[in-house]
Amino acid sequence: MKIFTTEDVRAIDRRTMEVDGIPSRELIKRAARGMADEIMARWRPTRPFVFFAGPGNNGADALAIATIMMGQGYRPTVYLLNIGGQMLSLDCRTFRDEMLSSGGQVNFIEIKDQLKLPELTADTIVIDGLFGTGLREGLQGGFQVLVRYINESSATVVSIDIPSGMTGDLNPDAINRNIVHADLTLTVEFPRISFFLRDNADLVGEWRVVKIGLNKDIIKSTPSSFHIVEEAEVRHLLKPRSPFVSKADLGSALLVTGSYGMAGAAVLSARGALRSGVGKVTAHSPLCCYEIMQSAVPEAMFEPDEHKLVVSGINPRHDYSAIGLGPGLGTNEMTFSALDTFLKVHKRPVVIDADALNCLAARPYLLQDLPVLSVLTPHVGEFDRIFGDQPSDSVRLMKAMEVAHTYQVLILLKGHYTALVRPDSKVYFNPTGTPAMAKGGSGDVLTGLITGLMAQGYKPEVSALMGAYIHGLAGEMAEEEHGVYGVTAGDIAANIGKAIQSIMKPKNEI
Ligand SMILES: NC(=O)C1=CN([C@@H]2O[C@H](COP(=O)(O)OP(=O)(O)OC[C@H]3O[C@@H](n4cnc5c(N)ncnc54)[C@H](OP(=O)(O)O)[C@@H]3O)[C@@H](O)[C@H]2O)[C@@H](O)CC1
Numbered sequence: 162m163k164i165f166t167t168e169d170v171r172a173i174d175r176r177t178m179e180v181d182g183i184p185s186r187e188l189i190k191r192a193a194r195g196m197a198d199e200i201m202a203r204w205r206p207t208r209p210f211v212f213f214a215g216p217g218n219n220g221a222d223a224l225a226i227a228t229i230m231m232g233q234g235y236r237p238t239v240y241l242l243n244i245g246g247q248m249l250s251l252d253c254r255t256f257r258d259e260m261l262s263s264g265g266q267v268n269f270i271e272i273k274d275q276l277k278l279p280e281l282t283a284d285t286i287v288i289d290g291l292f293g294t295g296l297r298e299g300l301q302g303g304f305q306v307l308v309r310y311i312n313e314s315s316a317t318v319v320s321i322d323i324p325s326g327m328t329g330d331l332n333p334d335a336i337n338r339n340i341v342h343a344d345l346t347l348t349v350e351f352p353r354i355s356f357f358l359r360d361n362a363d364l365v366g367e368w369r370v371v372k373i374g375l376n377k378d379i380i381k382s383t384p385s386s387f388h389i390v391e392e393a394e395v396r397h398l399l400k401p402r403s404p405f406v407s408k409a410d411l412g413s414a415l416l417v418t419g420s421y422g423m424a425g426a427a428v429l430s431a432r433g434a435l436r437s438g439v440g441k442v443t444a445h446s447p448l449c450c451y452e453i454m455q456s457a458v459p460e461a462m463f464e465p466d467e468h469k470l471v472v473s474g475i476n477p478r479h480d481y482s483a484i485g486l487g488p489g490l491g492t493n494e495m496t497f498s499a500l501d502t503f504l505k506v507h508k509r510p511v512v513i514d515a516d517a518l519n520c521l522a523a524r525p526y527l528l529q530d531l532p533v534l535s536v537l538t539p540h541v542g543e544f545d546r547i548f549g550d551q552p553s554d555s556v557r558l559m560k561a562m563e564v565a566h567t568y569q570v571l572i573l574l575k576g577h578y579t580a581l582v583r584p585d586s587k588v589y590f591n592p593t594g595t596p597a598m599a600k601g602g603s604g605d606v607l608t609g610l611i612t613g614l615m616a617q618g619y620k621p622e623v624s625a626l627m628g629a630y631i632h633g634l635a636g637e638m639a640e641e642e643h644g645v646y647g648v649t650a651g652d653i654a655a656n657i658g659k660a661i662q663s664i665m666k667p668k669n670e671i
């Protein structure tokens with residue numbers, strides 16, 4: 162599913178109104194209906210509701226919501242910020258007048274000058290309809306004071322469309338103190354790009370999308386660089402298995418992994434690959450991993466390195482269909498030199514993770530040698546080690562878009578919403594996963610899984626996208642079994658097969 166910049170959302174709004182002949186008043190009514198339903202489903206009329214409505218159509222949304230709720234017996238206090246006395250948008254005025262003539266009970270205060278800050282208790286539900294997509298710049302003056310006051314209160318805060326003061330786009334300059342910190346954000350039609358960045362998690366809180374029926378053809382024809390991966394897409398990408406298939410048709414994966422003390426990483430990545438559906442899995446690891454691997458994952462073959470404790474040379478003995486490098490390799494110079502030599506001669510895309518990423522950080526000239534369309538799977542720390550410290554998630558994502566293009570590689574930036582960044586600068590946010598997966602070894606499983614998918618002939622960008630989705634879903638399934646504290650990386654690997662199956666055959670399909 163595509164998601165859009167603020168400018169594009171506004172253009173889609175505008176075009177829908179023109180093409181479908183829907184007045185903005187009607188769109189605001191639709192938004193307010195959906196949002197009021199969400200709010201009323203959560204909180205009873207006995208709770209004190211304080212609405213802050215701004216001068217534009219975000220304020221109009223808030224006023225329309227208040228009107229609907231008043232019709233259901235709620236008695237809100239509504240502050241309309243009309244500083245200077247003549248700034249209200251047409252819709253804002255219309256919905257103010259409708260609210261006042263609706264016959265419901267409201268304590269309405271229109272602020273034209275100085276706002277006397279109201280009491281906000283732990284019981285209060287604040288509805289933040291100050292500013293939405295029409296925000297020009299960071300909030301200042303009285304608005305800044307009000308936002309800080311709301312943030313310092315213990316009230317529950319619901320933001321309309323977007324927390325006031327926040328932009329929906331990547332924004333390197335955002336200052337969190339002057340943005341409403343919402344517990345719940347009810348956003349119109351699409352989640353915004355900024356919702357997917359960890360830095361903004363405390364601002365957005367839980368978010369819900371309220372559909373208002375914007376024109377589908379206009380949405381379809383509006384290009385976007387940002388997407389959320391959907392299960393249906395992954396289902397469409399997964400190839401069905403022919404009954405006549407043999408293991409020779411399903412590729413062979415090589416994983417260059419492990420060192421003394423980190424044989425577990427080799428085991429976990431092999432398990433990830435084995436559950437991916439690949440025909441054969443081989444580990445190239447130092448001799449010290451031999452017995453461990455043969456007993457822990459007997460299904461995988463073992464190609465011993467000449468060195469006992471670390472990988473010292475990477476000369477694959479077969480023509481493997483895909484190669485993944487990194488988990489548990491360690492940072493020994495011998496290993497780095499082996500990776501260095503290998504990356505200079507190998508021309509097909511590889512998966513690069515963990516210590517292979519650390520090798521890139523130590524020898525940045527290797528970035529030039531990476532086979533085109535290789536998949537790099539850094540978490541935030543690994544990314545910054547290679548590409549320099551990044552001050553925020555927005556800046557980091559922009560940097561990832563730049564380097565994916567420069568080096569023509571795929572970057573899978575791991576986090577709550579793992580972002581796949583392609584060389585054409587398109588970004589795919591992955592929605593699956595759980596905090597239960599924040600464990601050592603999860604990434605090793607992912608590397609094995611992506612390598613296994615690539616070995617089966619899936620393109621690197623498809624393997625990375627599907628791999629992240631399946632891995633997250635397997636984590637969710639493992640959590641159902643073991644709880645958020647108890648999941649291990651091995652549990653994630655063990656659930657990969659089930660996750661793939663559930664994507665191929667969704668529950669509601671008989
Ligand atoms: N089709 C529609 O219309 C739909 C609209 N919808 C809803 O409308 C919202 C967008 O409404 P909007 O365009 O009126 O913008 P909004 O965010 O209310 O702010 C504009 C006002 O704020 C002012 N202002 C700006 N920055 C400021 C600052 N830093 N400090 C102080 N003031 C500042 C600005 O002043 P101006 O720039 O004109 O000087 C203007 O008065 C959208 O988020 C969604 O909630 C949906 O319901 C669905 C359909």
Ligand SMILES: [K+]
Pocket residue numbers: 219289290291292293320321322323324325
């Ligand atoms: K808002």
